[in-house]
Amino acid sequence: MVISFYRLALYLFLPVLLMRLVLRGFSNPGYWRRWRERFALDRKSLHPADLWVHAVSVGEVRAASPLILAILERSPGLRVVVTTMTPTGADQLRKSLQDKVRHCYAPYDYPGAVARFLARVRPSLLIVLETEIWPNIVTACHRHDTPVIFTNARMSARSHRGYRYLQSLIGPVLAKISGFGVQSQADAERLIDLGALASRVTVTGSIKFEVQLSPSLREVALVERRQWGSAREVWVAGSTHDGEEEMLLAVYDTAKRQHPKLLLVLAPRHPERFAAVVRLCRRAGYAVVRRTEQQGAIPHNTDIYVADTMGELPMFYSASDVAYVGGSWTPVGGHNILEVCAVGVPVLFGPYMFNFSEISKIVLQREAGRQVKTPNELAAALHEYLDDANLRFATGEAGRVVVEENRGALQHTQTLLEPYLREVVASPKHSPGRL
Numbered sequence: 001m002v003i004s005f006y007r008l009a010l011y012l013f014l015p016v017l018l019m020r021l022v023l024r025g026f027s028n029p030g031y032w033r034r035w036r037e038r039f040a041l042d043r044k045s046l047h048p049a050d051l052w053v054h055a056v057s058v059g060e061v062r063a064a065s066p067l068i069l070a071i072l073e074r075s076p077g078l079r080v081v082v083t084t085m086t087p088t089g090a091d092q093l094r095k096s097l098q099d100k101v102r103h104c105y106a107p108y109d110y111p112g113a114v115a116r117f118l119a120r121v122r123p124s125l126l127i128v129l130e131t132e133i134w135p136n137i138v139t140a141c142h143r144h145d146t147p148v149i150f151t152n153a154r155m156s157a158r159s160h161r162g163y164r165y166l167q168s169l170i171g172p173v174l175a176k177i178s179g180f181g182v183q184s185q186a187d188a189e190r191l192i193d194l195g196a197l198a199s200r201v202t203v204t205g206s207i208k209f210e211v212q213l214s215p216s217l218r219e220v221a222l223v224e225r226r227q228w229g230s231a232r233e234v235w236v237a238g239s240t241h242d243g244e245e246e247m248l249l250a251v252y253d254t255a256k257r258q259h260p261k262l263l264l265v266l267a268p269r270h271p272e273r274f275a276a277v278v279r280l281c282r283r284a285g286y287a288v289v290r291r292t293e294q295q296g297a298i299p300h301n302t303d304i305y306v307a308d309t310m311g312e313l314p315m316f317y318s319a320s321d322v323a324y325v326g327g328s329w330t331p332v333g334g335h336n337i338l339e340v341c342a343v344g345v346p347v348l349f350g351p352y353m354f355n356f357s358e359i360s361k362i363v364l365q366r367e368a369g370r371q372v373k374t375p376n377e378l379a380a381a382l383h384e385y386l387d388d389a390n391l392r393f394a395t396g397e398a399g400r401v402v403v404e405e406n407r408g409a410l411q412h413t414q415t416l417l418e419p420y421l422r423e424v425v426a427s428p429k430h431s432p433g434r435l
Contacts, residue, residue: 002169006135010110017108027272030087037105040116045104049081050424052123054106057089058310059336060129063152063207065096066410067127071417072100075425081121083107088271088310095311109134118144124424127151127417131159135173147178147420151413152207154183155190156333156354163194171195181416183409184358202416205409206359211342213314221318221343227297228305228319232261233386236316238307239269239335240326244350245277247329247375249284252304254379259386265316267307269326269335274308281306318343321392322385324378325349334360341368341399346385346392348372362406368399 025032036042051071055064061084072078082097083106084090093103107113114136126141126148141148155163163170174195181204182188188201214220228234235255237248245266252264268277274290281288286303291312298305307316317323317340325347328334333355340347347369353360363369372378385392 003135003139003172006169007111010108010136014110024272028087028270030090033087034105038108038113039110040107040113040120042104043120046117046120047079047081047102049079049102049121050124050427051078051080051421052121052126053080053082053101053129054126054132055082055084055089055093055129056106056132057084057086058092060084061089061092061096062336063210064127064129065093066210066212067151067207067413068097068101070410070414071421074414075421078424081123091310107137109136111136111140114140118146124427125149125420131155133163133170133173135169138173138176142176147423148176149179149181149417149420150177151181151204151416152183152409153180153191154187154206154355155194156357157186157190158333158354160190160194167194178420179416181413186358202412204412204416205406207409207413208336208338208359209403209406209408210410211338211403213342217315217318217343221315224315225319227294228263228265229261229297229300232263233259234263234265234320235322235324235382235386236265236267236320237324238267238313238317238326238340240266240277241269241330241332242273244326244329245280247378248324249281249286251375251379251382254375255382255386256303258383262386263302263305265305265307265320267313267316271308271310274306278306278308314339314343317345320345322346322348322382324382328352337363337369338403342403344396344400346370346395347399348378348381350378362402363399366398366402368395368402 021031021035037045053064053068055061068080080101082093082101082103084093085106090103107117118140123146126146128150129152131150131153138148171194175197180191180196180201182201183206185203188203192198192201255262266277268274278288278290281304287301288304288306289298289302291307291309323340323345325335325337325340328350331352334349334353337347337349338359341363349371351373364371370381372381
């Protein structure tokens with residue numbers, strides 16, 4: 001009965017969903033392309049696969065990539081399809097895995113779309129990164145005897161409170177999921193409280209500690225730093241959201257009085273906001289250079305460098321003196337601060353870190369970064385790091401150690417998946433060969 005109401009609500013919501021696709025396409029035309037895939041109507045994009053991995057966007061794709069590579073190393077002939085919900089996730093997948101997997105957009109959770117997708121792709125296993133709970137997808141996979149495994153799963157206290165209102169819908173869905181690899185014991189307890197079977201929940205740790213850095217990252221970062229000006233101090237603010245840039249500009253104005261040569265590198269989270277952020281900075285009176293317009297060294301009087309590209313954030317962090325990770329000043333829940341720690345740079349972040357609560361606690365305990373709650377606190381912390389090279393080095397090294405000491409989630413997740421992957425390879429549907 002509850003699932004019927006959910007399905008009715010989905011159909012009533014369909015006009016809003018379509019309008020959202022149209023509107024988002026004005027800022028990112030990727031939303032206008034391949035839209036038929038979102039309803040599993042494009043047969044050319046749907047090919048049989050042994051393994052279906054769902055990673056909603058950029059962060060999940062980055063977390064999924066080392067896991068997928070490890071699976072393919074173990075079973076080279078495995079046919080893998082990776083679905084995302086966003087064009088930026090699709091772009092990140094191409095950069096991370098190139099032609100090793102197929103990509104298509106995930107079907108929206110309508111029964112017809114899900115049925116068409118499963119009939120065409122016929123996966124033997126679905127791996128979902130983090131906690132994308134889609135009742136019709138899980139129910140249909142359960143009906144087809146396709147195991148569903150959630151990896152790197154988390155359930156924040158905030159999400160837990162929200163799902164409690166939907167427990168009559170979510171509880172039976174969670175009970176159908178074959179396994180959960182969760183980031184922490186707190187995540188495990190919240191999922192079990194919502195209806196997941198305790199025997200199927202395993203604490204594997206966070207795959208996001210498995211930060212994969214390019215061997216040439218440091219050399220590329222040094223070249224970029226020279227383009228910015230080797231004698232300048234550099235503050236990178238990555239993955240910023242609407243409402244954060246105004247605050248960061250105010251802090252930058254304060255910091256410039258103490259550090260006149262300071263360069264601010266702004267990397268908005270969503271590409272559809274690149275142009276708006278450039279306009280905001282220029283209206284505030286700053287000299288701005290866009291990454292896509294850079295040719296050689298930037299002018300010495302540049303105040304703000306807008307990183308309007310995707311996939312280069314680790315390099316920007318590595319080239320900085322101190323970094324701020326966005327999505328943490330407004331109730332977005334934060335982004336992965338370990339990308340900064342891994343390159344040995346002090347990390348700053350705001351008060352809203354509920355999506356990374358365990359990780360942020362570890363970083364704070366090990367003095368690998370600081371959480372700031374007001375613009376004044378951010379300005380003070382920024383000044384302290386910029387003014388003390390020894391403090392920057394010690395904090396950055398603490399971050400490196402945090403990442404190294406907490407590696408292992410990838411291996412634990414592989415152990416969780418091992419019996420399911422054996423069955424996939426042994427399945428009559430498995431056909432080793434080209435994608």
